[in-house]
Amino acid sequence: MTSIPPAADIVDALVPLPAGDPTHAVRHRRDKVVAATQGSDDAIFDPALAGPSLAERLLAAQLVARLAGATALQAHYRGRLLALPWLSAAQAAALDDPAPRLSGADARLQAILRFTRTLAERPVEGDKAALQRLPAAGLSTPEVIALAQLIAYVSFQLRMIAGLQAIAALGDDSGAAPAIDAPQQAFVHPAHLARPGEPVRVNGYTSETLDWKAWLPVLELEQATPQQLAVLDASHPKARSSDYYLLLVHQPRILEQRSIVFNAIMYAPGGLSRAERELASAVVSRVNGCVYCASVHAQRFEQLARRNDVIRQLFAEPRGAGTSARERAIVQASIDLTLDPAQFGAAQLQPLRAAGLSPLELLDLVHAVAIFAWANRLMLNLGEPVVPAL
Incomplete structure (x- = not known):
């Protein structure tokens, strides 16, 4: 399989979704997601990026795809890698062996691939010690951020592709009664929503508000460029005081595109309700073991849905959680796409269709699950949650 030229829409090409296909039409109803997903790819794999070399980035990307069983995406990154003018012997060895035996001189590449494997397969194990092996191997903080964003992005990308393939395989639903979107309330950013009542605390998870502390040096605002300040302000109302954003803005172009995708x-x-998107986000975070993300999105679900019964169930045991057939279908599909994207298909979407989800709602669910494959890997592997002092 040949690689897709970087200028093309890679997701459309790899699903594949030709123009005129019903799933293509649904996907492009979320045109901001489409554009910023490709924008993220362009930023992360820009040859001029001041980060790991393009060869190192493509090796990490194809390893993430290989470990997930995303064969088309792996072939795409392999093709882009082989199109480079040259590869070192160590890089060539790593291309065909996900655990190559590298010499001491290749400690940098060894550290990159080790970190990649951990984030791709077991993100909850990406602790401070795992992260700090990268600076020890010679990577600067901006290089580490570029690598972490890349691994998390490809984890997002492969789940988006798997979900779109499943939607396409499910087929047209034109014979079913059209789903009617719930009335849309005026948009309020979650940073300004009222806080819920008593927090849920089960199995080490909580819906209370947590802080987050970075394990690497964050950007000092007085040293920020105009571009970095603009990206911070566009990303989140409280980004200038957040360790998370002040760390990610070491790579401002990548953060800019990632923030557009997320928002x-x-x-x-329209489409899937905001509460149900928050529920899916909380499910993915619970499955991946991200205490911080689970707390944020459990709280937001309660703020929007005005109840927390399903959150208590989710924190206790994700499988089977839900207070209705629709919720249970959303929870289970979120688990399936998180844990095994290579096996995710039309069968995993059938309960959602039976529960009345429209094609646009299915797409929104796939997007919510995929974006938290990205978000969890950043939160878990670049810092830690902090319970604020009372």
Whole structure:
């Protein structure tokens, strides 16, 4: 399989979704997600990026795809890698062996691939010690951020492709009664929503508000460029005081595109309700073991749905959680796409269709699950949650 030229829409090409296909039409109703997904790819794999070399980035990307069983995406990154003018012997060895035996001189590449494997397969194990092996191997903080964003992005990308393939395989639903979107309330950014009542605390998970502390140096605002300040302000109302954003803005172009993707997925009008998107986000975070993300999105679900019964179930045991057939279908599909995207197909979407989800709602669910494959890997592997002092 040949690789897709970087200028093309890679997701459309790899699903594949030709123009005129019903799933192509549904996907492009979320045009901001489409554009910023490709924008993220362009930023992360820009040859001029001041980060790991393009060969190192493509090796990490094809390893993420290989470990997930995403064969078309793996072939795509392999093709882009082989199109480079040259590869070192160590890089060539790593292309065909996900655990190559590298010499001491290749400690940098060994550290990159080790970190990649951990984030791709077991993100909850990406602790401070795992992260700090990268600076020890010679990677600067901006290089580490570029690598972490890349691994998380490809984890998102492969789940988006798997979900779109499943939607396409499910087929046209034109004979079913059209789903009617719930009335849309005026948009309020989650940073300004009222806080819920008593927090849920089960199995080490909580819906209370947590802080987050970075394990690498964050950007000092007085040293920020105008571009970095603009990206911070566009990303989140409180980004200038957040370790998370002040760390990610070491790579401002990548953060800019990632923030557009996130906001377009979580807050677009119509389609899946905002509460159900928050529920799916909380499910993925619970499955991946991300205490911080689970707390944020459990709280937001309660703010929007005005109840927390399903959150208590989810924190206790994700499988089977849900207070209705629709909720249970959303929870289970979120688990399936998170844990095994290579086996995700039309069968995993059938309960959602039976529960009345429209094609656009299915797409919104796939997007919510995929974006938290990205978000969890950043939160888990670049810092840690902090319980604020009372």
